[in-house]
Amino acid sequence: MKNISKKLIPVVLLLTTFLSVACLQSNVRSDDSSSCIKEIPTSSEVQSAWILLAGDTWDHKDMDSIQSAVNITYEILRGNGFTSEQIYYMGPEVGPSQPYVNTSSTKINLKWAIEQWAPQHVNSSQSLGIALFSHGDYDALAVMVDDALWDTDLNSYLRNFEITTGCKRIILIIEGCHSGSFIYPNSKDNRIIVTSAHTLAGAAFNADRTNGAFSESFWSSISSxxxxxxxxxxAVIHVRSLGSHQAPQIDDNHDSQGHTVAPSGYLPVGGDGNDALDVKIWAKPIVCFPKIQIEMVPLPIYEIWDLFTCVANIEVEVGSSTGISKVYARFVPSGWEPNDPLDGYMYQINDAAIKMIELEDPLMNGIYSGDVAFDGLALGDSFMVNILAYDANRLASDIVSTSLSFNADGEAPPDIEAPSIVILKPNSDDALSDIVEIVAKGDDNQELEKIELYIDGLLVESLVMPDYYPYPELRFECNTSLYAEGMHNITAVAVDKAGLNNQTSILVKFDNVNNEIIYYVASIGGGVIIIISSVAIVRFRKKRKLR
Structure with missing residues (x-):
C-alpha cells in the first residue's frame, strides 16, 4: 500500500499542475473572480467574537430603548451559538440591572475592545462582528455623555486590529441617524458594512419603541x-412598510459607496450584496427556528362611514414555533409622512396621527382580532394597515399590510385600476446559464386573481392567488440549456378578479457556451482527490404542475 501511495503522489501533483494551467486558459464566468481550483467547503463561515455598544447622550434621551435593543441583539447572538466570553458588551448602565453588560460605553473602552480584547478571540482565519446602536450625526455616533465616536476613529481601531490579527473578515452593523456616513472611511477589503440609515437620513425606532425599526427586522431574521x-x-422592506424614509445602506464590494435595495427588495444592487448574501451571523452552524409568520390578513377592507365614529374589525391569523407574545394592527392615514427632525436623535415612527391596537386571541387558536374606532373622519378616508407580531423572544415578524377605507355603503367600488406586476429576478440584460430562478410579484387595489409567466410568448408557469394576504411570489426554475443561445423575452402578467391585466417584460441572454470546467480539490484521509465538474451538463427539466 505504501508503494502504491508513493507512485500516486507524483501523478496527482502532475495532474494538479496541469489542471492549474488549464484553469488559467479556460473561460471563467463573469460572476466568479476566484480561481477555478477551489477547496470543497467543510462548513459555513462563522465569527469568533462580537463587540456590542449601546450609546448614550448628555440628556440620556431614549437610553432605555437603545439598551433594550442591544439586549435583544445580545440574546440573539447567544441563541446563535456565541458564549458570553465571545461577546464584549458596552452599555450606558453597568450593574445587576444589566447583567449582559461588561463595561461602560466609552470611546476608550471601544478602542480597547477592538484593539486588545478582540485579538484574544480572533486570528487570521477567523472573523469579528461589531454592532453599534446610538443616536448619530454626520460622521459621528454618540457613545457616552460628551463622548462621540467619529467615523475615522472607528476605521483607525479596525485597521490596528487587522494589522495585529490579519483577520479573515469584519462585519460592522450600525443603527443610528446618518449612520450611512460611516461607510466611506470604513469601506475596506474583507469588510461587510450595514447601516440602518442613509448619510442624509434619520433613523426611526420601531412601533413600540423597544428597538430600532431596522434592527428589529434585521436581527429577527438573523435569529432565523x-x-x-x-x-x-x-429589514429595508420592513422600514418602508412602517413609512420610514431612512434608506438603510449596505457596502460589501469595498468601493466606499453604500446602496439600499431596489424597489424589488432584492440584492445585489450597485455591486453590493453578493458577499453578504453568503454570510450568516453565527458561532457555528445551528438549527434555527423560522420567523414568526403572519399567515392570513384580509384583502382591502371597506366599512360604512359614520359622521361621528367609524368602526372596523380586524382579524388575522398568526403562526409561530416559539410562541406568540403580541400582535398589533397599526393604522397609517393615507398621505401620512413621518416626522423626521434630522437632528441626530432617532425618532418615534408613530405620531399622533397613527393609531395602533393590540389584537387578541381569546380562543387561543392563532386567530387574532380587535375593533378600532376613529372619530371625525371624512367620507372616503382610508388607512394603510400594518400587521406586526412578536414572539416570546421579542423577535418580530415581517410586516403584512392591507388597507381600510370608509365609504357610504361599506362595499368595494367598481374596480377600474389594473393590477401591478414586477419581475424581481433576474435583471434585464442579464447573461444567464444553467438553472436560473425567475421570480415575479403582483398586487391589486382590490383582489388579484393570478400571475402568469411566459418565455418567448409561451406560458411556462401560472399561480392562482389566495383570497387573503400575503400574496405569494411566482417562482419558476428555468433550465436555460433547453433554449437556444441568445436573447429571450420573459414576460409576467397579472390578472385581477375584475379581469383587468397588466404585464411587464425583460430581455435576457441565455449563454451556455462559455461554461468552463471547474476543478475542485479535496483532502481525504491525508490524500488528495481531484474532482472534475462540468457546469455545462444539461439537466432534465422537472415537470411542474400549473396551479
Whole structure:
C-alpha cells in the first residue's frame, strides 16, 4: 500500500499542475473572480467574537430603548451559538440591572475592545462582528455623555486590529441617524458594512419603541439563520412598510459607496450584496427556528362611514414555533409622512396621527382580532394597515399590510385600476446559464386573481392567488440549456378578479457556451482527490404542475 501511495503522489501533483494551467486558459464566468481550483467547503463561515455598544447622550434621551435593543441583539447572538466570553458588551448602565453588560460605553473602552480584547478571540482565519446602536450625526455616533465616536476613529481601531490579527473578515452593523456616513472611511477589503440609515437620513425606532425599526427586522431574521444580505433585504422592506424614509445602506464590494435595495427588495444592487448574501451571523452552524409568520390578513377592507365614529374589525391569523407574545394592527392615514427632525436623535415612527391596537386571541387558536374606532373622519378616508407580531423572544415578524377605507355603503367600488406586476429576478440584460430562478410579484387595489409567466410568448408557469394576504411570489426554475443561445423575452402578467391585466417584460441572454470546467480539490484521509465538474451538463427539466 505504501508503494502504491508513493507512485500516486507524483501523478496527482502532475495532474494538479496541469489542471492549474488549464484553469488559467479556460473561460471563467463573469460572476466568479476566484480561481477555478477551489477547496470543497467543510462548513459555513462563522465569527469568533462580537463587540456590542449601546450609546448614550448628555440628556440620556431614549437610553432605555437603545439598551433594550442591544439586549435583544445580545440574546440573539447567544441563541446563535456565541458564549458570553465571545461577546464584549458596552452599555450606558453597568450593574445587576444589566447583567449582559461588561463595561461602560466609552470611546476608550471601544478602542480597547477592538484593539486588545478582540485579538484574544480572533486570528487570521477567523472573523469579528461589531454592532453599534446610538443616536448619530454626520460622521459621528454618540457613545457616552460628551463622548462621540467619529467615523475615522472607528476605521483607525479596525485597521490596528487587522494589522495585529490579519483577520479573515469584519462585519460592522450600525443603527443610528446618518449612520450611512460611516461607510466611506470604513469601506475596506474583507469588510461587510450595514447601516440602518442613509448619510442624509434619520433613523426611526420601531412601533413600540423597544428597538430600532431596522434592527428589529434585521436581527429577527438573523435569529432565523438568514444571511446578512437576506436579513438586510427584509429589514429595508420592513422600514418602508412602517413609512420610514431612512434608506438603510449596505457596502460589501469595498468601493466606499453604500446602496439600499431596489424597489424589488432584492440584492445585489450597485455591486453590493453578493458577499453578504453568503454570510450568516453565527458561532457555528445551528438549527434555527423560522420567523414568526403572519399567515392570513384580509384583502382591502371597506366599512360604512359614520359622521361621528367609524368602526372596523380586524382579524388575522398568526403562526409561530416559539410562541406568540403580541400582535398589533397599526393604522397609517393615507398621505401620512413621518416626522423626521434630522437632528441626530432617532425618532418615534408613530405620531399622533397613527393609531395602533393590540389584537387578541381569546380562543387561543392563532386567530387574532380587535375593533378600532376613529372619530371625525371624512367620507372616503382610508388607512394603510400594518400587521406586526412578536414572539416570546421579542423577535418580530415581517410586516403584512392591507388597507381600510370608509365609504357610504361599506362595499368595494367598481374596480377600474389594473393590477401591478414586477419581475424581481433576474435583471434585464442579464447573461444567464444553467438553472436560473425567475421570480415575479403582483398586487391589486382590490383582489388579484393570478400571475402568469411566459418565455418567448409561451406560458411556462401560472399561480392562482389566495383570497387573503400575503400574496405569494411566482417562482419558476428555468433550465436555460433547453433554449437556444441568445436573447429571450420573459414576460409576467397579472390578472385581477375584475379581469383587468397588466404585464411587464425583460430581455435576457441565455449563454451556455462559455461554461468552463471547474476543478475542485479535496483532502481525504491525508490524500488528495481531484474532482472534475462540468457546469455545462444539461439537466432534465422537472415537470411542474400549473396551479
Amino acid at each position: 439563520c438568514l444571511t446578512i444580505g437576506n436579513a438586510f433585504e427584509k
